[in-house]
Amino acid sequence: MxxxxxxxxxxxxxxxxxxxxxxxxxxxxxxxxxxxxxxxxxxxxxxxxxxxxxxxxxxxxxxxxxxxxxxxxxxxxxxxxxxxxxxxxxxxxxxxxxxxxxxxxxxxxxxxxxxxxxVPCQYLTAYHTLITLADVQPDQRVLIQAAAGGLGTMLVQVAKQRGAVVIGTAGASAKCELIRELGGDYAINYREQDFESEVKSITDGVGCDLVIESVGGEVFDKSLRCVKTRGRLVVLGVASGEPRQVDTVSLLFHNLTVSGFHLMAYTQDEIAMQHACSDLYAWVASGLLRxxxxxxxxxxxxxxxxxxxxxxxxxxxxxxxx
Ligand SMILES: NC(=O)c1ccc[n+]([C@@H]2O[C@H](COP(=O)([O-])OP(=O)(O)OC[C@H]3O[C@@H](n4cnc5c(N)ncnc54)[C@H](OP(=O)(O)O)[C@@H]3O)[C@@H](O)[C@H]2O)c1
Structure with missing residues (x-):
């Protein structure tokens, strides 16, 4: 073979x-x-x-x-x-x-x-990040970086299943079109618009309940400034190869939570996996997950x-x- x-x-x-x-x-x-x-x-x-x-x-x-x-x-x-x-x-x-x-x-x-x-990597990562870990609620604002990628397209759809307001970023207009087709409420081409100012404008200056960050570098710094008071940022990856340090004082003054997520810690959680699979079967059967x-x-x-x-x-x- x-x-x-x-x-x-x-x-x-x-x-x-x-x-x-x-x-x-x-x-x-x-x-x-x-x-x-x-x-x-x-x-x-x-x-x-x-x-x-x-x-x-x-x-x-x-x-x-x-x-x-x-x-x-x-x-x-x-x-x-x-x-x-x-x-x-x-x-x-x-x-x-x-x-x-x-x-x-x-x-x-x-x-x-x-x-x-x-399914095994990207769907399960999206599901466990948004639902098992962050427990996204209807109408919460969720910012997703690299939202037109393999993981990103799953994150957009799972967040929409929960009734969240989804803001996705991507580096090309065709990618932004895909984010909207998948149900994303806002798609920001970060090469044409500053995503931090756009997020501030979309959220009336409040920021997002949840930010899903997988790029690192300056994108991480700006993403952290997009989290609202008492909101959360989840780090999924560092595609830029530039991990960042966190200013702990800004965390405490703004009541922010920064969490890491790695799929391997969730795949042996039988109950969480049962929920992830039963939602998967229901969503694909009803055409809700593309x-x-x-x-x-x-x-x-x-x-x-x-x-x-x-x-x-x-x-x-x-x-x-x-
Ligand atoms: N923690 C976990 O358990 C877990 C599981 C799965 C994936 N991940 C992470 O999630 C991220 C996405 O993974 P994926 O497999 O679905 O890939 P992907 O999103 O299909 O591809 C990566 C995308 O990241 C964006 N990007 C931004 N800066 C980049 C850079 N400097 N170099 C390359 N790409 C850059 C690009 O989209 P734009 O052109 O739109 O910027 C690119 O298309 C990765 O960081 C990966 O490590 C983590």
């Missing part, structure tokens, strides 16, 4: 495609035939060696898969060969991948495999796919097909 490897830390040139034997599922694992895999910003950070706690090269690339169970390892009784599933895993950019059975999620019938490959596939690439094109994502050329979810 074909699999994509990151041979050492570096640029896209360290990505290789190699032939390898189909793996055997160990105890507690299922062998999944990959039908689609999700590309994420963290794939780029892992390849660059800047992802905290990331794998050490050489490693199999990709960590989000959708496909069909081909074989079950010892002790896996709750799944059947032929089940359509999606999961977080290692080595997702491979024709076959062994997945811990505890990570498997049943694929909703309404989603094709490419759409399903957007999964936007911005681009698809083959296993041979993972390096190119990563370059497009890193250079901000993509919208929605980027998918790797076998």
């Amino acid at each position: 074909k699999r994509v490897m990151v041979t050492k830390t570096g640029g896209p040139e360290v990505i290789t495609v190699e032939e390898a034997p189909v793996p055997k599922p160990g105890a507690g694992e299922a062998l999944v035939k990959m039908e689609a895999a999700g590309l994420n910003y963290a794939d780029i950070m892992q390849r660059e060696g800047v992802y905290l706690g990331g794998p050490t090269p050489p490693f199999g690339a990709g960590f989000e898969v959708a496909g069909v169970i081909e074989e079950l390892g010892e002790g896996v009784n709750e799944w059947r060969v032929g089940d359509a599933v999606m999961a977080l895993c290692s080595n997702a950019f491979s024709e076959y991948v062994c997945v811990p059975a505890s990570n498997l999620i049943k694929k909703p019938n309404q989603l094709d495999f490419a759409q399903a490959a957007a 999964i936007n596939i911005g681009a698809t690439f083959s296993l041979d094109q993972v390096a190119e796919a990563q370059q497009k994502l890193a250079s901000r050329e993509t919208t929605g979810k980027v998918i790797i097909l076998p």
